[in-house]
Amino acid sequence: MIRSKIVATGAGIPDQVITxxxxxxxxxxxxxxxxxxxxxxxxHISSGENLSVLATRAARQILERAGMDARDLELIIMATxxxxxxxxxxxxxxxxxxxxDRAVAFDVTAACSGFLFATSVADKFLRTGVYKNALVVGxxxxxxxxxxxxxxxxxxxxxxxxxxLLQTTEEEEGIMVxxxxxxxxxxxxxxxGYTPAAxxxxxxxPLDKMDFVHMDGRAVFKFATKKIVESVNRVLDQAGxxxxxIKYFIPHQANARIIDVAVSKLKIPKEKFYVNIERYxxxxxxxxxxxxxxxxxxxxLQKGDKIVLCGFGGGLSWGTILITW
Ligand code: COA
Numbered sequence: 552m553i554r555s556k557i558v559a560t561g562a563g564i565p566d567q568v569i570t571x572x573x574x575x576x577x578x579x580x581x582x583x584x585x586x587x588x589x590x591x592x593x594x595h596i597s598s599g600e601n602l603s604v605l606a607t608r609a610a611r612q613i614l615e616r617a618g619m620d621a622r623d624l625e626l627i628i629m630a631t632x633x634x635x636x637x638x639x640x641x642x643x644x645x646x647x648x649x650x651x652d653r654a655v656a657f658d659v660t661a662a663c664s665g666f667l668f669a670t671s672v673a674d675k676f677l678r679t680g681v682y683k684n685a686l687v688v689g690x691x692x693x694x695x696x697x698x699x700x701x702x703x704x705x706x707x708x709x710x711x712x713x714x715x716l717l718q719t720t721e722e723e724e725g726i727m728v729x730x731x732x733x734x735x736x737x738x739x740x741x742x743x744g745y746t747p748a749a750x751x752x753x754x755x756x757p758l759d760k761m762d763f764v765h766m767d768g769r770a771v772f773k774f775a776t777k778k779i780v781e782s783v784n785r786v787l788d789q790a791g792x793x794x795x796x797i798k799y800f801i802p803h804q805a806n807a808r809i810i811d812v813a814v815s816k817l818k819i820p821k822e823k824f825y826v827n828i829e830r831y832x833x834x835x836x837x838x839x840x841x842x843x844x845x846x847x848x849x850x851x852l853q854k855g856d857k858i859v860l861c862g863f864g865g866g867l868s869w870g871t872i873l874i875t876w
Contacts, residue, residue, distance in 0.1 A: 552721070553678050553719050554677075554722075554726060555726055556874075556875075557725070557843075557876070558617050558718045561610070561714065562844045563606060563608030564605070571592060577699070578702045578705075579702060591807075594831060594834075595710055603641060606629060606712040607649060609713050610686055613686060617716045624684060624685075625682035625684050626655050627685070628685060629642040629656075630688070631689070632665070633835075659672055664868040665836030665864070666687070666837070668870060685716070689712065691711065691834055691836050692710045703768065704766055707805070707833050711841055713841040714840045715840060727874065728873045730789075734774075738865075740770045744762055771867075775863045779813040780813055780817055783859060797859050797873075798852075801846070803839055804833060805833045807829070836864075838862070
């Protein structure tokens, strides 16, 4: 049986660090409020580089670590909802920058669940033998789509890109079990970038300013804590495993309190959950691969370890992937 496995990780994080105190200088907020409500202490915010620059940096690092020539890449999938352009997709821009001229490149949009959805899509191409390798990067520049005068949303997010190289394997390893889910009837809970159906032949007025991120924070909180627990339990059941068998859980880093609730409901020791939200805030589709990359760089992941990636986000959407490293 063909499976896909992660053979390298990498990231492209902007250099500029904005602390909670920096935010308190430009809006009515405080380090105390942000830390207590979210666990966030700082975030990386682009100082002018667009997302394609960060995603290209991540892609180059991944390929270098894998010792792979970009011309041998067969598939590039970027998970994002903040690409430089509406079209072309981010994946095509990265393809050009790294010189992966034989690859097929496209984007997947599933907000903060994006990396899990993109990984799942790549896994299917590899399992069916269509391609033998795939670069999957989650990248987001939320700083350009939040309203910096809306303290209830802008303090929560950060910019970044990170991802993995997947390759086929015939061993009992790699992506083992997964669950993806969508709940479109709750789409209005988390939106951004609405464009009206305005054109020259009707009287629908175009927007007079950009439509930023809107979020019902409490509804997302409730949804996330419920879905993480249900989805992780279902995936473990399907794999015939218990939480004791899992070395690490890597949750989407949206709010430390969401992770705390999931930890207590799942009755899993907190040490098994990797948390870095204090340094990056919520980087949406980049959050899980950024965490995975950090753990990989620190040598935390050993062959055979069972790891659960779990995320949720706009759509609303969620996903859980069990990996044997
Ligand atoms: N600084 C200071 N005060 C703030 C603030 C900020 N940055 N943002 C909001 N407030 C204020 C509100 O105005 C409100 O004041 P009021 O009581 O006078 O009206 C008060 O803080 C409480 O706001 P509330 O929205 O009730 O806080 P909360 O405890 O629900 O926390 C979130 C808000 C957004 C942190 C929380 O709901 C959350 O994390 N939700 C999930 C969001 C998420 O993860 N989204 C991404 C999904 S991928």
